[in-house]
Amino acid sequence: MKIIYSTILAAVLLLGCKKDIKLDLNQSASQIVIEGIVSDKSTTQTITISKSVNFYENNIYPAVTGAVVTISDNGATPVVATELPGGIYQNQGMAAVYGHTYYMSVTIAGITYTAKSTMPYPVTLNDITFYNNNPGAKPDKLEYSAIPKFDDPILYQNSYKFVQYDNGLKDNTVIVRNDNVTNGITNEEPIFSRDFKIHKSDVITVEMYCIDPNVYHYFFLLSTQAGSGPGGGTTPTNPESNISGGVLGYFSAQTYQTKTVTVP
Numbered sequence: 001m002k003i004i005y006s007t008i009l010a011a012v013l014l015l016g017c018k019k020d021i022k023l024d025l026n027q028s029a030s031q032i033v034i035e036g037i038v039s040d041k042s043t044t045q046t047i048t049i050s051k052s053v054n055f056y057e058n059n060i061y062p063a064v065t066g067a068v069v070t071i072s073d074n075g076a077t078p079v080v081a082t083e084l085p086g087g088i089y090q091n092q093g094m095a096a097v098y099g100h101t102y103y104m105s106v107t108i109a110g111i112t113y114t115a116k117s118t119m120p121y122p123v124t125l126n127d128i129t130f131y132n133n134n135p136g137a138k139p140d141k142l143e144y145s146a147i148p149k150f151d152d153p154i155l156y157q158n159s160y161k162f163v164q165y166d167n168g169l170k171d172n173t174v175i176v177r178n179d180n181v182t183n184g185i186t187n188e189e190p191i192f193s194r195d196f197k198i199h200k201s202d203v204i205t206v207e208m209y210c211i212d213p214n215v216y217h218y219f220f221l222l223s224t225q226a227g228s229g230p231g232g233g234t235t236p237t238n239p240e241s242n243i244s245g246g247v248l249g250y251f252s253a254q255t256y257q258t259k260t261v262t263v264p
Contacts, residue, residue, distance in 0.1 A: 032064060034113065034243055036104050036251040038071065040096040040122065045071060047081060047089045047104065052248060063087030068107040074100045098122065102253045104243075115243040115251035120210040122255040123158060125150050128206050130198070130263055131190040144198040144263055145190035148206050154184030159216035161254075162191055165205040171196040174223035176216055202263045210255040214242040218250045 036047040047069050050061035069089040070078035081089035101118045130144040137143070152158055162175040173193040191206070198204060221239035243251055
């Protein structure tokens with residue numbers, strides 16, 4: 001998964017001026033981006049390391065090679081990841097355990113970055129239903145939003161991240177929620193997406209991830225950046241990472257479930 005990190009240094013709005021203005025956004029220094037995941041769906045755990053690019057450059061992120069990457073389970077002896085092409089580092093044969101805390105260490109050019117994340121207990125994704133966004137429209141104009149149906153446990157503080165696909169097309173909207181006001185009840189809240197339109201007979205896939213509160217906080221801040229920048233509200237900033245050392249990205253021990261349904 002790619003995340004675009006951009007630093008807006010200034011926003012200039014001149015009314016009544018016909019001259020095109022291109023903001024000077026190319027001056028920000030390239031930063032290290034670490035995306036680390038420990039998943040219960042696989043015994044291969046993956047960390048991807050790249051560098052950010054300037055605002056107007058192509059979204060091709062240079063891979064970081066030669067890093068030393070380790071993951072440890074509940075403070076046990078760290079396991080060194082195997083480096084693969086493209087800035088990918090993998091630990092194979094590491095089965096995730098619910099409730100365990102995982103520690104990541106990444107050393108690049110003599111500087112070490114660390115993070116930890118606790119694997120939540122899974123919450124079952126029971127079904128996908130749909131909310132009619134415009135019930136008064138003609139049948140061929142109806143639009144829907146997916147509703148992931150799950151029973152939030154009352155015993156735990158739970159945080160969730162969702163990714164949805166419509167006929168195989170991924171919605172890039174960052175969608176997260178927690179149970180601060182819905183603890184212990186069945187979820188009935190739709191996944192609303194400004195740029196993602198679902199219609200009758202579409203095939204919808206929803207991925208549900210249980211994530212820890214720190215990772216939720218990171219993605220929540222990232223979601224607030226949608227529409228930011230000139231003409232779009234506030235100046236976007238990089239969300240606070242749970243990785244030490246001032247790098248971009250996150251480290252998440254997470255559970256994974258998915259369901260695919262057809263809109264009736």
